[in-house]
Amino acid sequence: MNDRLSNPVLMKEVKLRFRSPKSFIGILFYLGAMSLFVFGFLYIMTTFDGAGSGFVNTEQSFILFTVLTYIQLALVLFITPGLTAGAISSEREKQTLGMLLTTTQTSFQIISGKLLSSIAFLLLMLISSLPIYSLVFLFGGISPLQLLLMLFYFMLTTVAIGSVGVMFSTLIRRTAVAMIATYGTMLALTAVTGFLSVFTASVSQLGSAAGQSVMAHFWASINPAVLVASLLAPGSGNILADMTGIRFPVWITYLLFYAVLIIVSVFVAVSRLRVNMKTGK
Secondary structure: OHHHHOOHHHHHHHHHHHOOHHHHHHHHHHHHHHHHHHHHHHHHHOEEOOOOOEEOOHHHHHHHHHHHHHHHHHHHHHHHHHHHOOOOHHHHHOOOHHHHHOOOOOHHHHHHHHHHHHHHHHHHHHHHOHHHHHHHHHOOOOOHHHHHHHHHHHHHHHHHHHHHHHHHHHHOOOHHHHHHHHHHHHHHHHHHHHHHHHHHHHHHHHHOOHHHHHHHHHHHHOOHHHHHHHHHOOOHHHHHHHHHOOOOOHHHHHHHHHHHHHHHHHHHHHHHHOOOOOOOO
16 A cells, blocks of 8 residues: 555655755745845835834735735746646656656656656745735735635646646657647636637627627636636626626636646546557556
8 A cells, every 4th residue: 555655756856856955045036036025015015104103004915915926826827837848758858768667656656746746846935935925914904715715726726737737748759849838828828818708708798699708707717817816806706797797606617627627637648658658557
């Protein structure tokens, strides 16, 4: 049982990544930049009264939390492809993939180990920024549930984009091409879905087509930026409902779509890893 649950690929990749000083230097600079931004924002937004006392109102605290959230979202969207798109293709380019496939590890263990080790660094960056997020609670306007929901959906998005990156890394022989395909998918899930949601919503309002309204709601619901807006301001979901005429929670569609995306991407990667081998692993 212990042999089945263990994943040597994951342990090796995690040790190699987190023993490198570059990983922690990157986290240091990231947290340093966020700290400078937070303290600079608080200094600018602090209002002083006649007695010399300063305070920050809840509206300004909410603005700070919103900006930090979108910074974290940009981090997830733009760094994850670079961490995962070379997971398998780099092994192929170094001519070490054949050696890896001759081990007793199953295809799922190899793919899951590569995936989890690639996104572990990004998850560490998200978790390490929690103390900076906690400064917002000093001024009010934000509930702990909002923060927990943000972290959950950030992790879901990270795993989804990471799964797509590992899938392309398995299907495509060159790391550069796999990275381009992964970044293209990320742009499709953000910019393209945003355009399609606005376009189909406009068409549905002109033609009163129910099918177009459903598609407009779907394209908007799988957009990470729309999801973040719906979690930050629940009233924004009413704006989408007024545009499409469909009152269905954005977070449910987002959760189902990205869960299916993870399953399909991992399944394709596992099934194609040993495509030229006779073994059933």
